[in-house]
Amino acid sequence: MRNAIIPLFIPHDGCPYRCTFCNQWRITGTQTGVTPAQVAETIAAYRRSTTRPYRWEVAFYGGSFTALAPARMRALLAPATAAWQAGEIDSIRISTRPDAITEEIAAELYTAGVRTVELGVQSMDDTVLRLAKRGHTATDVERAVPILRAHEMAVGVQLLPGLMGETRRTLARTVRRAAALQPDFARIYPVLVMADTELAADYLRGRYQPLSMQTAVCIAAWWRSYLQARGIAVIRMGLQATAALDAGDGLLAGPYHPAFGELVISRLYGQQLRHALRRTTGAVTVVLSPRDASKVYGLGGRQRRELGALCPDGVTWRIDTAQPQGRLRLYDAGGVREIIAERAVKRGD
Ligand code: SF4
Structure with a gap:
């Protein structure tokens, strides 16, 4: 309920x-x-x-x-x-x-x-x-x-x-x-x-x-x-x-x-993705929930462009309704890893 x-x-x-x-x-x-x-x-x-x-x-x-x-x-x-x-x-x-x-x-x-x-x-x-x-x-x-x-x-x-x-x-x-x-x-x-x-x-x-x-x-x-x-x-x-x-x-x-809260969460996604993308090799695919898209991409898609520029072989962004909100999957030549950009803490409200 x-x-x-x-x-x-x-x-x-x-x-x-x-x-x-x-x-x-x-x-x-x-x-x-x-x-x-x-x-x-x-x-x-x-x-x-x-x-x-x-x-x-x-x-x-x-x-x-x-x-x-x-x-x-x-x-x-x-x-x-x-x-x-x-x-x-x-x-x-x-x-x-x-x-x-x-x-x-x-x-x-x-x-x-x-x-x-x-x-x-x-x-x-x-x-x-x-x-x-x-x-x-x-x-x-x-x-x-x-x-x-x-x-x-x-x-x-x-x-x-x-x-x-x-x-x-x-x-x-x-x-x-x-x-x-x-x-x-x-x-x-x-x-x-x-x-x-x-x-x-x-x-x-x-x-x-x-x-x-x-x-x-x-x-x-x-x-x-x-x-x-x-x-x-x-x-x-x-x-x-x-x-x-x-x-x-x-x-x-x-x-x-x-949408101040969304700006904050977008920044947190950006920090985590920057950290992860700098350590990738080859072409990269990021799988994300549609509910996370606007936060990951940032206002006007600016963050998405900045993040994409970190990988010489490019980043493919794939929206997947089966991907849980707050979790991103990142594939590169080295395999797959999961980024938990949002901790699932929900109490008191
Ligand atoms: S006590 Fe709270 S509601 Fe009252 S003036 Fe201060 S901040 Fe405002």
């Missing part, structure tokens, strides 16, 4: 601070948070919208769920919990801040049917966190994750490369410390400069420069490889495309691309 999310937005609700980079009203396209009645209505509307069976998950996004006033948190959870107890949905997911997790809150969430918690980690470097006005430290993350795991909830971490004060060293520290916590999954969102944020003011005054697209893709590829090699699924890279973002509405600068 397939999973399906029922998204509910609470933009900035519960946030004790306004982080310099964040404008959830723009990102979620919603100005006001849901009411308990809307939670119940939305669950019913999603379930009515299809006759196909799904594993439904209600997900509260866009704010600091466990930093809401306790009465509002419980009021929002109540209709979702009722649907969970009635077997109408399978679980509940929330996103929140690392410093808003305690043993008591984790126990309450679990009892209410919450099975996944996404933590806005952003960075694991305290200087970067301070400059972003997050109001918590990396140690808060290291304290929150084990609490949630002890209460048998899947934990996701949201990481934001490219914040003010970021260096190669802070990037390395973030991915290393985040991986050491063994979260179930991660999302990588390179920082975008959104209108009506403190970061936008810094950018307009020349005090902040966002990552270029190329650098953002490199960092995301590095972090994805690092995390996936340690069994941590990276379930999203780059913000979900919306009509507003695609139109540049509210987006001042930064590495936004509607």
Whole structure:
């Protein structure tokens, strides 16, 4: 049975601070948070919208769920919990801040049917966190994750490369410390400069420069490889495309691309293939799944041409529907070898 999310937005609700980079009203396209009645209505509307069976998950996004006033948190959870107890949905997911997790809150969430918690980690470097006005430290993350795991909830971490004060060293520290916590999954969102944020003011005054697209893709590829090699699924890279973002509405600068994740995976395929093709002899054939073609070939087929130029006797690209996605077979005079360009890690989402 397939999973399906029922998204509910609470933009900035519960946030004790306004982080310099964040404008959830723009990102979620919603100005006001849901009411308990809307939670119940939305669950019913999603379930009515299809006759196909799904594993439904209600997900509260866009704010600091466990930093809401306790009465509002419980009021929002109540209709979702009722649907969970009635077997109408399978679980509940929330996103929140690392410093808003305690043993008591984790126990309450679990009892209410919450099975996944996404933590806005952003960075694991305290200087970067301070400059972003997050109001918590990396140690808060290291304290929150084990609490949630002890209460048998899947934990996701949201990481934001490219914040003010970021260096190669802070990037390395973030991915290393985040991986050491063994979260179930991660999302990588390179920082975008959104209108009506403190970061936008810094950018307009020349005090902040966002990552270029190329650098953002490199960092995301590095972090994805690092995390996936340690069994941590990276379930999203780059913000979900919306009509507003695609139109540049509210987006001042930064590495936004509607298919950012595909750019990253394309880069990873390119690295692996370059490495392999330099060691081939004679004519080469690469067999790939049709689902991998656009990632292997790159935008406009540029990567395919660059890779082909590495082999004097040429490369034949053969699409084969029987070839598993994420695996390429490479034939040359020396025989056949398999390249695993994508690790099959899928947890927590
Ligand atoms: S990053 Fe999270 S805590 Fe900070 S303002 Fe945005 S939603 Fe609130």
